[in-house]
Amino acid sequence: MPSVWPENPRLIGTRITRLDGLVKATGKAKYPSDMHPEGMLFGAMLYSPHAHAKIKSIDLAPAERMPGVKAVMIVGAIKPGSTLRFQGDDIAAVAAETEEQAWDAVLAIKVEYEVLPHVVTEAQAVAPGAASVFKGTGIVNNQKKARSQTNGDPEKALGAPGVVSIEANYMAPVITHVCLEPHGLTVRFVGEDKIEAWASTQAVGVTAGDLAGAFGIPTTNVTVHTEVMGGGFGSKFGADIWGITAAHLSKKAGGRPVKMFLDRAHEHLGAGNRPSAIAHVKLGASKDGKLVSLIAETSGTGGAGSGSNFPLPYVYAVPNSSRTHTDIFVNGGNARAMRAPGHPQGCIVMEAAMDDLADKLGIDPLEFRLKNLKERDMVEDGFSKPTVDRTPMYLDEVAMGADLIGWKAKWKPRGKNGDGPIRRGLGMALHQWGGGGPATNQVACTINPDGSVEMKSATQDIGTGARTIFAIIAAEVLGLNVTDITSNIGNSTFPPGQPSGGSTTTPAMSPPAFNAAILARDELFVKVAPGLNAKPEDLTLADGQVCVKGEPKLPWKDACRKLGQQSIQVTGKSSPGLASQHGGVGGCQFAEVSVDIETGVVRVKKIVAIQDTGLIIDKMTWETQVYGGVIGGLNYGLFEERVMDPTVGIMLNPDMELYKLAGASDIPEIVVRAYETPAMKARGVIGVGEPPTVSTAAAIGNAVSNAIGVRVPHWPMSPKNVLDALASKEGKA
Amino acid sequence: MSDDQPVDLPISTTPPESEAVESTPSIPCRHLRNKGMFVYNGEVSSSSHDDYDNTIYWCVKTMKGYGPDDEMVSRDDCTSAERSCYEPF
Incomplete structure (x- = not known):
């Protein structure tokens, strides 16, 4: 019989401080x-x-x-x-x-x-006679076409009577990895x-x-x-x-x-980046705001390697669409996966076009989005069956976010946000991600005669709190405190654990951790039941006691002493229902900004992030992942850009002075809310590392456009890009 | 943007005589890597999308997006025994 998460957990889902938080914060942790x-x-x-x-x-x-x-x-x-x-x-x-x-x-x-001869920008790479970065199947003039996508008849739909459309270009630059530890x-x-x-x-x-x-x-x-x-x-x-x-x-x-x-310069140059995104988009809708067609020609560069494609259409239902994408190769460092690969780019392009079309239609962009969600967007439950409909989740989440940002009271149409030099604006964006975890990992659980408990696996903590997650799960099962559990991770010789990618670590590792603790508990019951004149099935664990039919009878340490000189050592594997295998999460974010139209400086005043992710193991760790994701997205929205010198072919800002990242004073009020319902919890554990970083930059870009009355088509929302957009509006560009 | 002409793109991407390459069923080189091989254990990526592929490949011999023979690393490119660095499983 498969194991199931406790119906009324004592610890799971509560706010628990990370076990290693203090040593990290005080500098005692050895990296x-x-x-x-x-x-x-x-x-x-x-x-x-x-x-x-x-x-x-x-x-x-x-x-x-x-x-x-x-x-x-x-x-x-x-x-x-x-x-x-x-x-x-x-x-x-x-x-x-x-x-x-x-x-x-x-x-x-x-x-x-x-x-x-070199090519370090997309424009250089595709110019006639450009130097070749390398040879490869299908590469012509440093470009490789991806498989095109066509649904319906987008050209015909776009030209149909009564269809309102926009045609626009959007660009997001290459940004580089900037891990604090190189x-x-x-x-x-x-x-x-x-x-x-x-x-x-x-x-x-x-x-x-x-x-x-x-x-x-x-x-x-x-x-x-x-x-x-x-x-x-x-x-x-x-x-x-x-x-x-x-x-x-x-x-x-x-x-x-x-x-x-690596030194910091080498980090920027050779340790990976998120590819650029360049998009020419036509998006059309009926006058009452139902999308009818999307035609998108996109490209991007991941340097001297593959990987610049991104999802489009994104989130919304578009009955007719066509998409072509071209990978462009340049003499730049290779792309590497960066927190939700492809999704931030797809989100920027889609959500900017949605806002621009809503503006042309004269419809509130929030209402326009809700009109265009898929009728039923099915995602999987913990048994890999598509039984959960994401569409009503989005409706609830947008309502929560709109309330928290004050959309109804504060939102005004684009260009109606005052006449002074400081303009305020609101923007929003929706996102989605996978976040499930494969069922192939193991966790060892040891109960020693002295009462100590160890959880062990060859996974590691990229920041999602694996050590604490293990301890919470074991303490829940064994009726102990979280601090009673020792979690040992980060050693390749331990039982096989999940590599941390795709938001899979927590969903992949929680099920084997839970099953390991259950196996160890049951073995302990078999050992101590005779001494209590009870059957193993009559025993439970609570508040540091072994209970017989619910009555505390033996302290935990006394029970463990009955193991003699032999520890209990078991290994847990995954089992169906405890975690979503393929995930399927979503959320929405809202941004409030102020823009100085004389200097082009954007200040983000507030971000609201609503996220669904299945069963949450540690609410505090979950929230900190969302905060981190939002801050990463804020950097993408406001600051980050790899600047290449096309003449000499070098990166001009390979450091932490000219490669801009948010400082403490740039961080706005961030309001985080989990979308937690019984249906979400029933999906089992799903990761949250990546999804909350997807829509922040798009929401900020939309808020800036709302504030100043014109689309800023180039990310980040730097003073230069903002002033260029304002100049373009006045015909001065 | 809605009433304006779109801003100029810095590039126009239409490579002449280039056709999209369909993925090939051939056996890839044993040195070809992508993150999904490790994270999803051969299963479909949880972040994958039916209509696009943004897989980042690398060669374990160079740890880069190009192989020891200086040519591109990808699922399409690393299946050819004609490539000097190709090694089957």
């Missing part, structure tokens, strides 16, 4: 980049200063002669004749006694380059065929596999530790070339540990 094993060497990478170049020769000898240098090597498959495809492309590496010696040695490596690891080769690493990764198992594969050794010979990590957001999914290089350096240096973490 991988804090590790300093005895004998450690410092690694540094030489990377391409050019956007596009061929290596004519590499001379490592000067570096090898530098003081303190213990190992020098060329990276990966690089050799004379190799092509470097972006500024930041890896070339060689050094390990030395001190960080300064390592960097001095990097500077001593002599590389002769043949600098090649990418990297400290690694040591042990003997001939073993590796131990402390990696900042969101996938300890994948990282172990990468290291093992690179050296042709069994994965069981590799141990990867990630006790805590300083952000990943999708970009830290394996050993990476610098991690494998560091392991080679360690081997060359006789097994001395090598610390290899």
Whole structure:
């Protein structure tokens, strides 16, 4: 019989402080980049200063002669004749006694380059005669078409009598990953065929596999530790070339540990980015506000690699639509998954077009959205059956959000928000995501004779609180306090755990954790029941006591002492119904902004975020994920942009000064509400890491347009883009 | 924007003689990777969409979007035994 979550939980769904919150907040937590094993060497990478170049020769000898240098090597498959495809492309590496010696040695490596013509912007890449980034199937002039999508007859529908339409262009730039802890690891080769690493990764198992594969050794010979990590957001999914290089350096240096973490510039250049989005959109609706047609030609660049496509149409029902998308390749760092890949771009494009069309129709954009939800948008329950209708959820969520932002009282049509230099506006956007988790992971639960309890799995905490989630679940089942449970994660040799991607960690790991605790509890019951003159099925656990038919009879620790010298050790697997396999969540966000039309400066005053996500294990952790998602979306909406110099081919802002992110004073009031209903809880656990970051930038863009009376078509809502849009309105652009 | 002409796009993307490539059923190179292989254990991605594919591929030999032979890494590109770096499972 499959296990089911408790109907009236004591802990699950309440607000519980993270078990590791204090050590993180006080700086006591040891991050991988804090590790300093005895004998450690410092690694540094030489990377391409050019956007596009061929290596004519590499001379490592000067570096090898530098003081303190213990190992020098060329990276990966690089050799004379190799092509470097972006500024930041890896070339060689050094390990030395001190960080300064390592960097001095990097500077001593002599590389002769043949600098090649480059393309670093989308416009450069598609210009006639542009330099080619690379060859590949279907690539013509640095472009590769995706499969086109057509539903119905969009051209005919758009031209039908009575249809009101807009035609517009929207653009969102490439933004780069900016994890506070850079990418990297400290690694040591042990003997001939073993590796131990402390990696900042969101996938300890994948990282172990990468290291093992690179050296042709069994994965069981590799141990990867990630006790805590300083952000990943999708970009830290394996050993990476610098991690494998560091392991080679360690081997060359006789097994001395090598610390290899990227510097901030290298992070921006080579550690991943969210692709740009460029869209030419025609959207039409009947005069009463029912969408009839969408025609979209889109493109984007993920650098020297794939991945710029995004969902469109998004959220809304459009009976006739056509879509073409083109991947554009440039001499820039590769895209990597970034928190809800593709969805923020699709949301910006769709929601901007929705607002622009609502304005032309003269309809409240909130009402326009509600008119165009799908009639029935079915998503799965915990048994992977499409039994939940998302459409009424959206209706409820929008009503909640509208009330919290004060839509009815404050919203005015575009351009009707005052005559002074400071204009206020409201905007909104809807989003969706997956967030389910596969049923292939394991959690070990140990109950020791001294009463201590350990939960253990080879997952890691990317920020979604895995350690605390395990403890809450075990404490719920065992009738203990959360702090009575020790959660050990972040070790690749533990039972197989979920890599953190796609908002899958909590839904993938909660079911095996729950089942492990139940198995351990039941085994304990079998052991202690005879001493209580009871049957195991008569026993329960509550408030630190073993109860017989509901009556407390034996304190937890006394019960555990009856185990003698042997611990209970069990391993739990997933079972149906506890978590959604494929997810399917949604939400909406509202933004209130003020815009100085003389300076173009936008201030976000308030964000309201409404989110559904199934059964919530820890309300506090859940809320902090939504706060974080909103802040990430605010950065996308207001600040972030990779700026490339088309002439010399380099990134102009690869740092944390000119690559803008929100500071404390930029963070507005953020109101977070969970959409929790019995039907939602019945879906089981669904992840929330990604969905709340999807619609923030779109909502902010719509609020700015509402405030100033004209669409700002280019994200972010920077002073330049705002002033350009205002100038365009006055015919001055 | 509603009453205005759309702002100019910086680019016009219509590659000549380029056709969308349908995904091929051939066996991919054993060094081809994407995140879904690990996160969804071969199942359909929970974030996937019937009508678009934004999968980011990399080669485990280079850890980049291009292979040791300097050509692009993708499900379409990494199925050819003619490629010098191709290794079947």
